[in-house]
Amino acid sequence: MNPNEKISTATGAKKFKSVSRRLITYIVIASSLITFILTIFQLYRDYKVDISGISDGFHQVEQVHLNSVSQILWAADHAKLKVLIEGLANLKDVVFVSVTGEEGFYISVGDDTVSNKITRSFAVEHSYRGDLIHVGTLRIDANLDAVYKRMLDKVVVILVSNAIKTALVAIFMLFIIHRLVITHLTRISEYMETTPIGGAAKLLTLDRDNTSGIAGDELDLVVNSINEVSKRVATVFDRMQASETELRVNEARYKEASHIAHLGHWTYDQQADKLLHCSDELANIHGVSTDTYVAMISSIEKDIERVHPDDRELYAEVIRDAQKHGTPFDVEYRIIRPDGIVRHLREIGEPIFDDAGTLIQERGTIQDITDRKELEDQLRHSQRMEAVGQLTGGVAHDFNNLLAVMLGNAELLEDLAGEDQDANNNIEAIKAAVARASSLTGRLLAFSRQSALVPVAADVDELIGGLYDMLQRALGETVELRIESTVGLWAAMTDKHQFENALVNLTLNARDAMPQGGLLTIETANVTLGETYAAQYEEVEPGDYVRVSVSDTGTGIPPDVLAKVFEPFFTTKEVGKGSGLGLSMVFGFVKQSSGHITIYSEVDHGTSVKLYIPRSQDGPSEGAINGDELEHTVGTERILVVEDDPDVRRIPTAILRDQGYEVIEAGNGEDATKRLQEGPPFDLLFTDIVLPGGLNGVEVAEQARKLQSSIKILYSTGYAENVNIQTSKIVASGLLVNKPYLRTELLEKVRNVLDGKSN
Numbered sequence: 001m002n003p004n005e006k007i008s009t010a011t012g013a014k015k016f017k018s019v020s021r022r023l024i025t026y027i028v029i030a031s032s033l034i035t036f037i038l039t040i041f042q043l044y045r046d047y048k049v050d051i052s053g054i055s056d057g058f059h060q061v062e063q064v065h066l067n068s069v070s071q072i073l074w075a076a077d078h079a080k081l082k083v084l085i086e087g088l089a090n091l092k093d094v095v096f097v098s099v100t101g102e103e104g105f106y107i108s109v110g111d112d113t114v115s116n117k118i119t120r121s122f123a124v125e126h127s128y129r130g131d132l133i134h135v136g137t138l139r140i141d142a143n144l145d146a147v148y149k150r151m152l153d154k155v156v157v158i159l160v161s162n163a164i165k166t167a168l169v170a171i172f173m174l175f176i177i178h179r180l181v182i183t184h185l186t187r188i189s190e191y192m193e194t195t196p197i198g199g200a201a202k203l204l205t206l207d208r209d210n211t212s213g214i215a216g217d218e219l220d221l222v223v224n225s226i227n228e229v230s231k232r233v234a235t236v237f238d239r240m241q242a243s244e245t246e247l248r249v250n251e252a253r254y255k256e257a258s259h260i261a262h263l264g265h266w267t268y269d270q271q272a273d274k275l276l277h278c279s280d281e282l283a284n285i286h287g288v289s290t291d292t293y294v295a296m297i298s299s300i301e302k303d304i305e306r307v308h309p310d311d312r313e314l315y316a317e318v319i320r321d322a323q324k325h326g327t328p329f330d331v332e333y334r335i336i337r338p339d340g341i342v343r344h345l346r347e348i349g350e351p352i353f354d355d356a357g358t359l360i361q362e363r364g365t366i367q368d369i370t371d372r373k374e375l376e377d378q379l380r381h382s383q384r385m386e387a388v389g390q391l392t393g394g395v396a397h398d399f400n401n402l403l404a405v406m407l408g409n410a411e412l413l414e415d416l417a418g419e420d421q422d423a424n425n426n427i428e429a430i431k432a433a434v435a436r437a438s439s440l441t442g443r444l445l446a447f448s449r450q451s452a453l454v455p456v457a458a459d460v461d462e463l464i465g466g467l468y469d470m471l472q473r474a475l476g477e478t479v480e481l482r483i484e485s486t487v488g489l490w491a492a493m494t495d496k497h498q499f500e501n502a503l504v505n506l507t508l509n510a511r512d513a514m515p516q517g518g519l520l521t522i523e524t525a526n527v528t529l530g531e532t533y534a535a536q537y538e539e540v541e542p543g544d545y546v547r548v549s550v551s552d553t554g555t556g557i558p559p560d561v562l563a564k565v566f567e568p569f570f571t572t573k574e575v576g577k578g579s580g581l582g583l584s585m586v587f588g589f590v591k592q593s594s595g596h597i598t599i600y601s602e603v604d605h606g607t608s609v610k611l612y613i614p615r616s617q618d619g620p621s622e623g624a625i626n627g628d629e630l631e632h633t634v635g636t637e638r639i640l641v642v643e644d645d646p647d648v649r650r651i652p653t654a655i656l657r658d659q660g661y662e663v664i665e666a667g668n669g670e671d672a673t674k675r676l677q678e679g680p681p682f683d684l685l686f687t688d689i690v691l692p693g694g695l696n697g698v699e700v701a702e703q704a705r706k707l708q709s710s711i712k713i714l715y716s717t718g719y720a721e722n723v724n725i726q727t728s729k730i731v732a733s734g735l736l737v738n739k740p741y742l743r744t745e746l747l748e749k750v751r752n753v754l755d756g757k758s759n
Helices: 003-010 013-075 078-089 145-194 218-261 280-285 290-296 300-305 309-325 370-417 421-447 460-466 468-475 496-512 582-592 646-658 669-677 697-707 724-732 743-754
Strands: 094-101 106-110 117-128 131-143 263-269 274-278 329-336 342-353 359-368 456-458 479-484 492-494 518-529 543-552 596-602 606-614 638-642 662-666 684-688 712-717 736-738
Touching (some): 013 094, 013 117, 013 131, 013 145, 078 094, 078 106, 094 117, 145 218, 263 280, 280 290, 280 359, 300 309, 309 329, 309 342, 309 359, 342 370, 370 421, 370 646, 456 460, 456 496, 460 468, 460 496, 460 518, 460 543, 468 479, 492 496, 496 543, 496 582, 496 606, 582 596, 638 646, 638 669, 638 697, 646 684, 662 669, 669 684, 684 697, 697 712, 712 743, 736 743
Parallel strands (some): 479 518, 638 662, 638 684, 684 712, 712 736
Antiparallel strands (some): 094 106, 094 131, 117 131, 263 274, 342 359, 456 492, 543 606, 596 606
8 A cells, every 4th residue: 555545544545445446346347348349249240241241242143153054054054054053162151052944954062951051042044035034043052150150269359358458458547547537536526615605715726746847638627617617606606795785775776766656566366365465665655564464455355445435436446347358457546544644546557367368466556646636736726826816817907997097087076076075075985995996906916916016135024023013903902922033034035015915914814813812923034945845836946035934823724724715705704804815915925926835724723824935145125215295296298198998098198188298198009109100209108018919018118219219108007917027127116107096196106207206
């Protein structure tokens, strides 16, 4: 035993010897079997060769000698025939040859008593005058015993030589395999058993002498392949770990996306009549855990029961129709969660059939669309409010024209009444009624967002402080007024007068909601509305706002009433105690100011209205008031009055002519342009902003300046449809008279504009 074997014995020789014995046994058995098979094959081949040789001899006789036998037998040359068949008998393995002729002739050579033989007979025919004539039969027997003897001799030689060769080769192969293969295979096996999967593994190396410079053999290829596979396995393992990590991340993202979209999915087994699977978000939408939801939907009937009672019939009809016709379904319905919250859901699903057309499953998604439904409700409300606003704006415009006629004629009657006190009292009553009606139309215009606003940078806290005494008096002794200001409050871009009106309206509404007394809190704050918040409301832009909150501790507003409080003429007060225009005016003012308004109320707890006024980037303006005294003035300047309503146009025309002005009338923009192009130049253009068809008042003024650059402009309006921006600039410059206007107001404005006292 060599040292290596000792080492092997010390490290587990029994196992190695067992393998060696089996290997020797397998080699001997395989070699013997191969030798036997090859010997059989070789003997069979030699046998076939010998048999083929006999057949070739028969064929040679047929091709070469049969014709000679025919001619000799036809010539009846028996001596020559005998010589011929003796020659045939000398062929290899031939032991007997005979010829049988007609009329009993017979001649033969050899022994026909051999048992192991192959016999072949040939018909002998002679061609005579084109006909074949049968003249006899040639018989040849070949001996097989000689063939068998040759085969037996070969078997002995082949078996002995191959056995010796096989034994020597087996022994040599055993030595070579053990030295060159088994030792290294053992090393490879140990490496494969001890090398961990994945990670940075040590490469496999074999204890081999490579100093000869000979190129690597198959074992080196195996080692290289194993090392390459190890690297690939490590790479794949790392990728699998990365994929698992990415899969977990993607799963988390999917869950997050489903949560954000409020979208869950489900699979229902129709044959088992139970819910197979539902996502966590689907259970979350229903306000329960996943296990609870799966247990809850134990049948189609249970699935229908989760739907709001008012929507169950619709839901059941849609589901059953989809199952009956095998079509997808899309249905919206409501549910009442265990916590009592009502949610709007949209469910999309499809039935799954097997090859036989049997319904086996249904699968689909359920999305919480409550937010969308609320936005749709807000949009419909906004569209309704816009439509009502357009209607009220048009009514207010026409009403203002009527009021202008009434007020103008009342003031003209004052001149005719003279010292008649009764007549003057009646005229003052008419003027007071017109003033109240004008206030009403002002509220309508505020709601319809058609007021002529003058937005400036304002200190809201200062405006509220200036109204404190008046608000306190309006609230009475039973209501406590609390003002909570904010240090560093931003300036707000708003119309001061309209803001004060809005605050007064909110205060009066709060007072009426607290008949037994209470607390009214007006609070200011700086707020920033983000994109997420702004996206929930119509006409709300993200950005900085000054928030003014007016909160009371009154009776509160029921939910069904709360949805209508901003609509014009809607009121819950008794007849004669409210016009229904207070909150609608506030709503229109805030929206026209590019702001936002919300209202929150709980019955028996109170109401809070929040106004969001856009922040101004400038500091609060001083808002100086013109202190010039009003006085009736006269003049002789040439004035063009543009007004589409003849009754309304007659009033300023008469007032101005009474004061000495030369007045020319025009009924529309085209007529006014024509007047401007004809005759002497005008000193002043007094035009209504809203004119039917063609040019409006602002466009007429632009044409006037092109034709007469020195002409002065004064506008009048009942409302400012589609020209709010221009009108705001006009109001700020003092070039606007609102209908209905007093005679003194008109004359003062005309005089100031002509004298250059307006901007």
